[in-house]
Each structure stands twice: as C-alpha cells, then as structure tokens.
Amino acid sequence: MEPSLTNNQKIVLQALENSEQPLGAYSILFNIEKKGIKSPQQVYRALDKLIEIGAVHKIESLNSYIACKHKDCKARESTSFLICQVCQKVYEVLESDLSDKFIKLSQESNFKYSTHNLEIFGICDLCN
Amino acid sequence: MEPSLTNNQKIVLQALENSEQPLGAYSILFNIEKKGIKSPQQVYRALDKLIEIGAVHKIESLNSYIACKHKDCKARESTSFLICQVCQKVYEVLESDLSDKFIKLSQESNFKYSTHNLEIFGICDLCN
DNA sequence: ATATGTTACGTTATAATATAACATAACAAA
DNA sequence: TTTGTTATGTTATATTATAACGTAACATAT
Known part of the structure; x- marks a missing residue:
C-alpha cells in the first residue's frame, strides 16, 4: 500500500516537484519557509524519508535532490541520471539492463x- | 610531458597514496599538518590540480578522494568505481566500452x- | 482509558565540506 | 626587469549535513 506522507514531507516533495532543476536542501528550505518550515533538520528529515520510499533521489555530484517522476519508483537504491550541463535538468534513466551490465562488470573483479x-x-535534447 | 607537481601537491598526493581508503579533504589536512599544511585551502587547491591532471579522483557519494593508480590516467573527467561497503576500498574500473554503452544510452534520449x-x-573480493 | 512503543516534530547547536577574498611570493618568458 | 602566470599563505565565510534534546501525535495492546 501507498505510504502516506506527513505534512512536512508533502511540502518538501511539492517544492521538488515544482522545480525544473534539482534543488539543494537549503534551497528547498528557502522555498518553503513561508509554509512554516524553519530548520534544515525538517528538510533533511523529510528528504530522508522521501528518499527511502523512492519519491526523491539525490544527485550526489550536485548535492541536490529531485522528485522522482515514476509512480512507485524502483530506484530506491540504484539510480541513473542524465544531467544537462546547459539547463541543469536531470532525466532519470530506467534501464533494467544497466544493472545487468554492472553486475557483469562487477563480477569481472x-x-x-x-x-x-x-x-x-x-x-539534453532541448538544449542541443 | 609529465606535469611536475609542487610541494603541496606532492604532499597531498602522498597522503592519498598511503591510504587504503578514500580520504576526505579535512582528513587529508589532519594527516599532513605535521608537514606544514595549515589550511583547507591548501588541500583543496592541491586537490583541484591533482584532479585536473588525473592523478586524483573524487568519489562524489563519499565526498572523498583517492589517488589514481594508473599511470597517466585517462579518467580526467569520466570515472567508474567499485566501492566496497565492507572495507571501504575503492577500485577504479577502466572499461572503454562503458563509455560506448553510455553514449548509446544517452542517444536513446x-x-x-x-x-x-x-x-x-x-x-569486494577480499571481503567476500 | 491508559500505558507503551514508535514515529514525527520543533529547536538549538554544531560538525563537515568547500569556497571567497586578499595580499604576497616564485618564476618563467618577453 | 617588467610582465604575466601560477602557486602560496592566511583569514574569513559559505554551504551542506548531523547531533542532541525535549515534546507531540498516534497506534495498539493491555
């Protein structure tokens, strides 16, 4: 069954869904201060949960976060992204054979x- | 021709070469304070240069750094790692066909x- | 209904990672 | 020997993330 989100989690998720680009935690905080979120902790805690359930992914090289567009995302742990260096948009790649490829690659070592x-x-396509 | 390293760069590189695991910048700093390195800046500046020439790679998801074991590493920009969750060691993967795979994958979008x-x-093998 | 456990919340403080900004030094090339 | 470039030293600050503490909300089992 669907995990029901708390208020804070919904607010953080919406902030990410409304953004074209990935957002840093403090950028999220700034966006939602008017909604009563006052501290980084509240943002990070919501992010933790959202990441855990696959609703949000972290872009490690950018220290920022995106809302996952896939219903019931499988990518709780493994993630693959295309990151546009022009417009900063992030596209998630869902290729099941990628994991296979990486499993094989790993096995070689x-x-x-x-x-x-x-x-x-x-x-990306749009910026090209 | 080989880029000759400055003193600070050598010190930082040695610290990384002497470590089995990736090191964070402040961990490097702590290691080499006795050699006269006093500020984060000095470490980060050395890291910047070392990364630029391919002698060091950053592990984004760990916010830490490793010395590259490959002479004249091609991986100035693109990098692929196996990261052991038990011993924290990082193994760099050099598979030219990985880039090909990713190029194709990208093209699909x-x-x-x-x-x-x-x-x-x-x-990793040793921990298994 | 109430005790108990669990999860979320709010808040303050602080840790950990990284960069800005400025003055100076070292050094090569014109 | 000036000029440009790169590296250095240093202080300060920005950015990202967690620790630690007390409280609230809520489910569920007695």
Whole structure:
C-alpha cells in the first residue's frame, strides 16, 4: 500500500516537484519557509524519508535532490541520471539492463554488486 | 610531458597514496599538518590540480578522494568505481566500452554524452 | 482509558565540506 | 626587469549535513 506522507514531507516533495532543476536542501528550505518550515533538520528529515520510499533521489555530484517522476519508483537504491550541463535538468534513466551490465562488470573483479549510482553529464535534447 | 607537481601537491598526493581508503579533504589536512599544511585551502587547491591532471579522483557519494593508480590516467573527467561497503576500498574500473554503452544510452534520449561518473557499491573480493 | 512503543516534530547547536577574498611570493618568458 | 602566470599563505565565510534534546501525535495492546 501507498505510504502516506506527513505534512512536512508533502511540502518538501511539492517544492521538488515544482522545480525544473534539482534543488539543494537549503534551497528547498528557502522555498518553503513561508509554509512554516524553519530548520534544515525538517528538510533533511523529510528528504530522508522521501528518499527511502523512492519519491526523491539525490544527485550526489550536485548535492541536490529531485522528485522522482515514476509512480512507485524502483530506484530506491540504484539510480541513473542524465544531467544537462546547459539547463541543469536531470532525466532519470530506467534501464533494467544497466544493472545487468554492472553486475557483469562487477563480477569481472570478483566484486559482488549491490547498488549503483550513475551520473551522465552532457547536453539534453532541448538544449542541443 | 609529465606535469611536475609542487610541494603541496606532492604532499597531498602522498597522503592519498598511503591510504587504503578514500580520504576526505579535512582528513587529508589532519594527516599532513605535521608537514606544514595549515589550511583547507591548501588541500583543496592541491586537490583541484591533482584532479585536473588525473592523478586524483573524487568519489562524489563519499565526498572523498583517492589517488589514481594508473599511470597517466585517462579518467580526467569520466570515472567508474567499485566501492566496497565492507572495507571501504575503492577500485577504479577502466572499461572503454562503458563509455560506448553510455553514449548509446544517452542517444536513446537524444542526449549528447559528455562525461560520466559511475559508482557501484557492493562487496569486494577480499571481503567476500 | 491508559500505558507503551514508535514515529514525527520543533529547536538549538554544531560538525563537515568547500569556497571567497586578499595580499604576497616564485618564476618563467618577453 | 617588467610582465604575466601560477602557486602560496592566511583569514574569513559559505554551504551542506548531523547531533542532541525535549515534546507531540498516534497506534495498539493491555
């Protein structure tokens, strides 16, 4: 069943959904101060939960966060993104054979694959 | 020709080379204070340069840094790692066909590939 | 209904990571 | 020997993230 979000979690999620670009935690905070969110903790706690349920992903190389556009996202742990260096938009890639590829790649080093994070940088369709 | 390193750069690089695990910038600083390095700036500046020439890579999801073991590393920009969740060691993957794979993957979204960062988490041979 | 456990919340403080800004030094090339 | 470039040292500050504490809300089991 669907996990029901708390008020703070909804507010943080909406802030991310309304943004074209990934947002940093403090940028989120600034956006939602008018809604009564006053401290980084509240944002980070909401983010933690949202990430846990797959509703939000973190872009590690940007220290920022995006709302996941996929209903019931599988990517709780493994994530793959295309990041446009012009407009900063992030597109999530859902390719099941990517994990397969990485599992094989790992095996070649006798490494037991668990999860991955892939960030591809370049120029998106719209900016090209 | 080989880029000759400055004293500070050598000190920072050695600290990373002497470590089995990736080190954060402040951890590096702590390690080399006895050698006269006194401020984060000095560490970050050295890191910037070392990364630029490919002698050091940043592990984004750990906010930390490793010395590259490959002579004249091609991975100035694109990097791929296996990160052991048990011993924290990082193994760099050099698979030329990875970039090809990512280029193709990008093309499917009309995205023009430029660089990538891949971080695979799991358990390494030694810890398995 | 009430005790108990769990999860969320609010708040203050602080840790950890990274950069800005400014003055100076070292050094190569014109 | 001036000029440009790169590196340095230093102080201050920005940015990102967590610790720690007390309280509130709420479910559920007695």
